[in-house]
Amino acid sequence: MPTPTVSAARTARLVGTLAPGRPAYRALADALRLAVADGRIAAGTRLPSERDLTAALDVSRTTVTRAYAVLRESGYLTSRRGSGSVATLPSGARPRGAGSLFPADAGEGIIDLTCAATRAPAGVLEAYERAVQQLPAHLTGAGYLTLGMPELREVIADRYTARGLPTSPDEVLVTSGAVAGIGIVLRALLGHGDRIIVENPTYPNTVDALRRGGARLVPLAMDPDGWDVAESARTVRSAGAAAAVLIPDFHNPTGALMADEDRAVLARALRSAGTVPVVDETIAEVDLDGTGVLPVPFAAHDPRAVSVGSSSKSHWGGLRTGWMRAPRSVLPALVEARVTTDLGAPVLEQLVLLELMRAAPGLTPERRGDLRASREALVAALRARLPELGFRVPRGGLSLWCELPEGLDATTVAIAAEDAGLLVAAGPRFAVVGGLERWVRLPYVLRPDVMVEAVDRLAGALESVRTTGRGTARRTAGRTGERRTGRPLVA
Numbered sequence: 001m002p003t004p005t006v007s008a009a010r011t012a013r014l015v016g017t018l019a020p021g022r023p024a025y026r027a028l029a030d031a032l033r034l035a036v037a038d039g040r041i042a043a044g045t046r047l048p049s050e051r052d053l054t055a056a057l058d059v060s061r062t063t064v065t066r067a068y069a070v071l072r073e074s075g076y077l078t079s080r081r082g083s084g085s086v087a088t089l090p091s092g093a094r095p096r097g098a099g100s101l102f103p104a105d106a107g108e109g110i111i112d113l114t115c116a117a118t119r120a121p122a123g124v125l126e127a128y129e130r131a132v133q134q135l136p137a138h139l140t141g142a143g144y145l146t147l148g149m150p151e152l153r154e155v156i157a158d159r160y161t162a163r164g165l166p167t168s169p170d171e172v173l174v175t176s177g178a179v180a181g182i183g184i185v186l187r188a189l190l191g192h193g194d195r196i197i198v199e200n201p202t203y204p205n206t207v208d209a210l211r212r213g214g215a216r217l218v219p220l221a222m223d224p225d226g227w228d229v230a231e232s233a234r235t236v237r238s239a240g241a242a243a244a245v246l247i248p249d250f251h252n253p254t255g256a257l258m259a260d261e262d263r264a265v266l267a268r269a270l271r272s273a274g275t276v277p278v279v280d281e282t283i284a285e286v287d288l289d290g291t292g293v294l295p296v297p298f299a300a301h302d303p304r305a306v307s308v309g310s311s312s313k314s315h316w317g318g319l320r321t322g323w324m325r326a327p328r329s330v331l332p333a334l335v336e337a338r339v340t341t342d343l344g345a346p347v348l349e350q351l352v353l354l355e356l357m358r359a360a361p362g363l364t365p366e367r368r369g370d371l372r373a374s375r376e377a378l379v380a381a382l383r384a385r386l387p388e389l390g391f392r393v394p395r396g397g398l399s400l401w402c403e404l405p406e407g408l409d410a411t412t413v414a415i416a417a418e419d420a421g422l423l424v425a426a427g428p429r430f431a432v433v434g435g436l437e438r439w440v441r442l443p444y445v446l447r448p449d450v451m452v453e454a455v456d457r458l459a460g461a462l463e464s465v466r467t468t469g470r471g472t473a474r475r476t477a478g479r480t481g482e483r484r485t486g487r488p489l490v491a
């Protein structure tokens with residue numbers, strides 16, 4: 001597999017202006033070390049040659065040579081004759097956070113922000129009641145709806161059409177959620193050992209599913225505010241990948257939204273590389289600000305795309321329903337793969353989703369209002385209590401992707417936060433190949449007053465890490481004594 005590379009231009013952008021008042025090579029080494037440690041340059045990526053970086057940075061060749069030497073000594077760079085200088089993590093550094101996300105059963109008094117999902121919104125219970133009334137008509141059949149309920153496929157297709165991508169029901173398959181959908185893609189379309197591009201950072205359960213399926217992952221570097229599309233196209237061209245799993249709509253964890261023109265550029269690169277886009281649209285409906293028109297679904301730029309959707313964020317995770325939209329010619333292969341693990345989504349839940357989508361295919365105004373209030377409370381509390389945390393407020397999605405000040409390690413902070421009664425997911429959990437050690441994801445999915453309390457606890461955790469280098473080990477009501485931070489966490 002070719003070694004992924006980072007261009008000199010992007011490396012120069014990541015380095016930025018070299019801090020004055022110290023030797024330039026030191027400042028450069030520090031900037032590069034930070035970029036490798038927090039995953040902006042993924043471990044395993046080949047850095048530009050000294051000559052190219054010298055030119056891109058407009059510094060002396062000696063500055064770059066000495067900076068690379070410092071990185072080599074500290075374990076952040078390995079140089080091999082013929083294969084250039086490859087970014088590495090020093091031995092002892094965590095390769096990546098502890099695996100998938102599935103929910104810890106937080107005890108009483110503990111605030112759990114490891115899950116970027118909310119309780120069921122108003123209207124779900126009533127939708128179940130109406131669905132139960134319709135159930136008798138379905139009890140006369142066998143109940144195996146491997147493609148999905150025809151009326152639901154139609155409503156889903158109509159939603160795509162309304163979003164700017166004309167779709168007919170026979171391009172839609174109802175699934176048991178987006179994670180199930182990714183699993184179907186893996187089994188139907190990908191072979192063991194295939195190269196698959198994934199954004200870095202990304203949703204961890206996808207990384208784990210792909211890895212377990214034998215994929216060789218190629219990280220696509222993302223900035224905190226989104227995609228460097230020229231660099232992404234470069235990665236696509238050099239990766240020789242069978243597929244690229246992308247989250248262009250309110251990406252988890254950054255919340256970034258890919259612009260239409262960037263979708264077009266990336267789609268072109270994917271098409272000419274023969275790489276199939278697999279588009280995870282789980283969060284696409286969580287548009288909180290609703291200002292301006294949303295970009296069209298990625299598949300509008302590439303008819304080969306397989307889109308994976310879900311009702312988990314637009315409606316409720318407990319429905320365990322979702323869908324896939326794929327070219328008609330691909331659908332039979334998806335159905336064949338689907339029936340090897342799951343013979344269809346439950347009839348009652350499909351009826352419920354049908355009810356909910358007929359009433360509001362995306363977020364209801366009430367749900368949007370609740371999420372905005374929680375986001376506002378989180379943002380205000382962070383600005384007041386932790387102004388040193390860096391974050392952008394995305395137009396949609398469910399989380400803030402927060403950068404800790406230099407010198408603080410996210411996993412240490414997460415452990416200290418747990419001691420203070422707050423569970424958060426540290427950056428390394430979202431990393432494909434290590435790094436992201438200065439990032440934490442803060443979902444705004446709980447009541448505003450709880451978000452404020454969460455920030456209070458986080459501030460306490462940061463304080464204790466700064467003063468003692470670790471958590472306070474304060475016992476909190478509901479603690480079972482078992483540490484949860486390192487355990488796999490869902491959403």
Ligand SMILES: Cc1ncc(COP(=O)(O)O)c(C=O)c1O
Binds near residue numbers: 311
């Ligand atoms: C990007 C992404 N994909 C998939 C999922 C899980 O989706 P589902 O509940 O439909 O399986 C999540 C949940 O957070 C997610 O953020």
